[in-house]
Amino acid sequence: MTKRVVVLGGGVGGTLVANLLVKKLRPGEAEVILIDEDAQHVYQPGFLYVAFGQKQPANLTRPVRSLLDRRVRILTAKAQRIDPTAQVIATDHGDVHYDELVVATGSHLAPDEIPGLKEATHHFYTAEGAQALHEALKQFRGGHVVVGVAGVPYKCPPAPLEFVLMLDAELRAKGLRDKTEIHFVSPLPRVFPIETVAVKVAPIMESRGIQIHTFFNVESVDPKRREVVSLEGETVPYDLLVLIPPHRGAKVVIDSGLGEAGGWISTDRRTLKATAHPRMFVVGDATNLPISKSGSAAHFEADALVANLIADLRNESQEHKYNGKIMCFLETGAGKATLLDFDYNHPPQPPEPNRMYHWQKALFNQFYWWTVPQGRLPGEKQTKEQQEKAGD
Amino acid sequence: MSTQSNVKIDRVIDARGSFCPGPLMEMIRAMKAAQVGEVVAVLSNESGSKRDIPAWADKSGQEFVGIFEQDGHDQIVVRKVK
The missing domain is CATH 3.50.50.60 (FAD/NAD(P)-binding domain)
Incomplete structure (x- = not known):
């Protein structure tokens, strides 16, 4: 048979x-x-x-x-x-x-696991979510943007970094960057799970004026007060919130x-x-x-x-x-990207971002x-x- | 159960084989669920945990009790104080 x-x-x-x-x-x-x-x-x-x-x-x-x-x-x-x-x-x-x-x-999004998250946040991890975020960005005229991760594990770990760097570039192109504070929140002690990548990307973020909050485990969001509160006791106000919801099987x-x-x-x-x-x-x-x-x-x-x-x-x-x-690419904004290539025994050593990797990603x-x-x-x-x- | 420092452990999370940042996130998850006053121990064989978990305890205002070397792994202990 x-x-x-x-x-x-x-x-x-x-x-x-x-x-x-x-x-x-x-x-x-x-x-x-x-x-x-x-x-x-x-x-x-x-x-x-x-x-x-x-x-x-x-x-x-x-x-x-x-x-x-x-x-x-x-x-x-x-x-x-x-x-x-x-x-x-x-x-x-x-x-x-x-x-x-x-x-x-x-893996599947579980925004209900964090009080207030579903009502308050935008994200780009579904077609509907990404479209709604696009509309919100079109309306955005400046203020506090908070971007980050509301739980690990989450899929495509480079994506929140790519988003925040592309957002920075977009706001600069629109002349809105000097009217905007960008905050990046991460539950980890760094901006990316793998240290070799974090040490390369964090300085790029800092050079663009993106404020980094590490050890920020999102505990709740208050949509009325427009604040994100961390388990560690930090509160960050927002006008536009882009948090990747927790994921579940x-x-x-x-x-x-x-x-x-x-x-x-x-x-x-x-x-x-x-x-x-x-x-x-x-x-x-x-x-x-x-x-x-x-x-x-x-x-x-x-x-x-x-x-x-x-x-x-x-x-x-x-x-x-x-x-x-x-192996994956990581967009760093303004038409540049870098490459992450690694395995169980060899952590990624991302090269300096350049246009070639950006175009390779676009072709891929x-x-x-x-x-x-x-x-x-x-x-x-x-x-x-x-x-x-x-x-x- | 007690460690070398004779602290009573209320919850033990075995995060051995869980790689960076696994043990740290296991500790955070356990601390969220713990009651104030409880002591949580995470077992880890991932070297970054020895640096990251005390740093997290410091940032979040929890009490770092210590790191105790055991048979091929570390027991990292934190008390929930708030």
């Missing part, structure tokens, strides 16, 4: 894994089904540009079908429960049995009791197997791995995951290792649709040397 691999989620990780699976499985070895609630694939990094009116949300969404190999079946359905013992997913369109499961259910993961605190699934950092459940793999934001929640992580995880899944399906013991590789944003989901972008295949470096 033909075995069945189910991929739950049609984002970067799910789409790429499904495409790689059908390429690497032997004919007739297993069918691959991708389950997604609306079968739409959203290019979330584009939302940053929507906030500045440089991209339209309609251009950031495509049907998952258009990105998938025709051998992958799609089931448009809402997953309600995963039973890892029976190996069944309950959906609003019936139960689906699996022999191997890939959980690619992503998918509801189906939480409802199924598969998540640790926050709804993230305990995952082996090398093999991408769920640590507590056989026949289950996890890709991208859904994992509990201490790495960026980003499309790039999902992209670079996919090769090892697919190789391990196929070995599992065949009851083979070989093990393929993800080395923690992530365009070519994404024809490269990453299909597995065509060079780099996702780890060399033997990298495998060895990954160690245990």
Whole structure:
């Protein structure tokens, strides 16, 4: 009987894994089904540009079908429960049995976790949020802008830094910068989770007059008084608030009791197997791995995951290792960007921002649709040397 | 349970294997949930925690009790005082 691999989620990780699976499985070895609630694939990094009116949300969404190999079946359905013992997913369109499961259910915003946040803040982590922020920026004539992060982990860690630097550049271009104070709040002791990046970017922010507040864990927001209050006892007033809401794992993961605190699934950092459940793999934001929640992580995880899944399906013991590789660009405003390229053992050493990286990012944003989901972008295949470096 | 300094620990968070800034955020999460007067210990094998957690306690006005080296990891202890 033909075995069945189910991929739950049609984002970067799910789409790429499904495409790689059908390429690497032997004919007739297993069918691959991708389950997604609306079968739409959203290019979330584009939302940053929507906030500045440089991209339209309609251009950031495509049907998952258009990105998938025709051998992958799609089931448009809402997953309600995963039973890892029976190996069944309950959906609003019936139960689906699996022999191997890939959980690619992503991360989701949870603004309700901080009192006052939902009513008060703008953000650019959804299409609607980014559009509303764009409208607010069009109306903005000066005042206190507070930008930052209201909880960790959050996806695309460079994005809040990119936003605040691009905002600075935009306000300068509009002649509003001298009428504006920009404050950046971070729950961490620095502006970015990784120290080598923080020490490069913080001086750029300071040189642009952006005031940095570290160890600022947002406890509540008072929309009437227009103040953000931190757990550490600091209060910052705002006229325009742009806080990235806390993130949580998918509801189906939480409802199924598969998540640790926050709804993230305990995952082996090398093999991408769920640590507590056989026949289950996890890709991208859904994992509990201490790495960026980003499309790039999902992209670079996919090769090892697919190789391990196929070995599992065949009851083979070989093990393929993800080395923690992530690569992404960081916009620094005024048409410049830098590059973050790192893995579990090698922190990023971002070069001086320049125009070339900005244009590379712009090109990547365009070519994404024809490269990453299909597995065509060079780099996702780890060399033997990298495998060895990954160690245990 | 007591540490070398004989402080009674009310909550222990095992953040070993959680990388920067994991243990710091685990401490902050635990302190949010703790009652005033309670003592929270985070177990960490991430070297930055030894610098970041005392700095956070100082900034937030909580009492840093100490860092105690244990079997291959650190126990970092903070008392919630407000």
